[in-house]
Amino acid sequence: MSSKGIIGQEAIRAYLQKEISSEEFTARMQKLGVTAGAAFAFAEKLAKGEWSAPATGALNLIELKVVEAIAGRIIPTTDTPGAIEAGAANYINLALAGAYQPQLAFYRRAIGELERHCGTAFGSSFAELDVERQDEILESLEAGKIGAVVDGVKFFELVRRHVMEGFFGEPNYGGNRDLIGWKLVGFPGQRYGYDDPYINRVVDLPPIATSLPPRKGE
């Protein structure tokens, strides 16, 4: 997990390592919409290890490649980066080791079934197929037309939802790298507020993320 671009986390790290004064720390956090009291509480929690970075992922390399290939078709790379560049698969991999651990067995089974289907029908892993073929397979999966994948519709819907979370969620959960998702749609992130209603005007503010590392178990 990269901590770059997570301004709140960086300020807390700098404060805990005594690189900045408490005044500068609170000033930086307040700019991000975090009150002084809350800033110190966060720092304390982080120091005590009540919040922790996600563990390593839950999927093996082949499974991860399949999830990444699916993510790449849900939000493909075009003239702008897509779900692969945003790290949506990394988000899912980390979530399956944490908050979504109860869904890990289903992911494993469904990926295994999909891989067997692709092996039988095309002699290849899903991840190695060309994108047109991948799209055809996903269309069939979404429509419940791949009998080899039991609960294929449920699997498609689950992966799609998790890809979108990894694309649009806070980067500290392992996705939305460099705020790719927010930049795509024009969401300026977790700003303290807006001084102007921006009626029919472009909100020309760079997006910011103020979130801290996930709470334990997430």
Added chain:
Amino acid sequence: MADEIADVCLVGVGMVGGILAKELATAGLKVVGFERGAALTREDYAVRDSIHFVVRNALLDWVRHEPTTFRNSPDQRAVLQFPTTNALGGRMLTWTGQSARFSPDDFKVFSGEIASGVAARAGADLAGYEIYDWPIGYDDLEPYYERYEWEFGVAGGGDPNPFAGPRRRGYPLPPLRTSARMELFEQACKKLGYHPYQSAAGILSQPYRPAAPYDSRIEERTACAYCGHCNFYGCHVGAKTSALETVIPVALSTGNVDLHTNSKVFRINSDDSGKITGVSYFTPQREIKEQRARVVILCGFVFENARLMLLSENKGKAGLANSSGAVGKGVFAHADLHTTGLFDDYLINGFIGPNSAAIRMDDFNGNNFDHTGLGFIRGGAFATGGDGTPVQRYDNIPPGIRRWGKEYKEFLAHAYTRTFSISATTEALPHSDNLIDIDPDHKDDWGIPVPRVTFAFKQNERKLQRHFLALGETLMRGTGASKVWQSRLPNFGSRWAGGIRMGADPKTSVVNGYGQSHDIDNLFVMGASVFPTLTGYPATATISALAYRTAEYIMGQRDWFK
């Protein structure tokens, strides 16, 4: 206080429990409050993290511990559902802040629309419905609406709503700032000859502290920063009105409130004569203890109040205060119908909040319009909406666009800053098939059976909803949107009410106009549970007003507490 007899025991300390605790403890009564959730602080929700709060429902995850089950009809197996906020301060922590009074007609649907012939002229089929007037009217609640608005801090009062009841005082705060979606909807309503107005909101438009004659012990809070993180989130600046930052600290400051958080009441106890003696509860360590009290007030959510009454025994019989047989019956909710518009050449920037800074239109609410020949009675309210972080919005796409792939990506990139929604909050009437009972198959983490809701929108609702979808489309077309699409008719409701009806007749209602049981003098029920009927308006202001009024009534019964 555990071994002493408390004057008043509150089951649930959210907005209602907070108001009652403040008022009764200030009057010198010894109050014990039980809240099954935790006491959060602003630090727990100051970071506006959409994965934590929206996707993973951090403040609404009680469903994992204590679910409610739902089904549309008795032949279905009930499924686990319904997240709610269980914490000190209740759902107000995570609400959107919509705050409106009911209108005078909303308290007399039976006399005003059924007995008067409106329903007959409409050609409405009301078979199976159980519709009764409220035992109180708008005038009874007006002074208490005012208390709520001036103590909690409600911003409003731009263009007045011509359908609103009379008010003795205006709002304590000017309306929130207008936004692009508000301008577009207001223009469309005016063009079509309707009466748009700026909604009142439980969100501070300026720094505010109540002054006398209201409760000046409530501390100053700061103004909304328009960050747009309202629904599902706690407010990082404290501008969103919450019991946790207003009435509850004042209640605790009296020294007369013994507050138990993470403590869950599971039974109301009574003696051989049927009089309530107190409650049994689980401590945070899950030991079972008893609290004796002279008066018990149920201040929980709609499902929980009914569940507690159904699970408690009285005079050797299952069910409490249920001589009418009406406990759990006639539960109802809003159906929210969303119409979204896309504006190719106009930037809405709907992520700028708050959602409750809205233009509303009540021309089709309640009995405000001619129902002749429409086939239904009652109506709903229209309001602008559609804020939200991208994880809340990615599924709101028009039909015909595939939900993934290049076209989807291009649509999201184009539409996120260029859409808003008009929400129709439509009313449901209480129907005898729609009820809360005890689920025979599911228990919560404490081993207590959970409430089961059987609910379907019936004939009057379905006709009304179809009418509102058509109106919603006309309104959104009137804004000049280049593309318009709508949500499907829902099978479950939003914002639940009913189940412990208040009424004048003990044969058909459970409590009187003060929420006091007809059967047992020292048992009260509060919240939307007691509503006999609904309206298109949000319920928060009315729930608060009822709590202030009941507090005053209880303080007048000094001989109860000698």
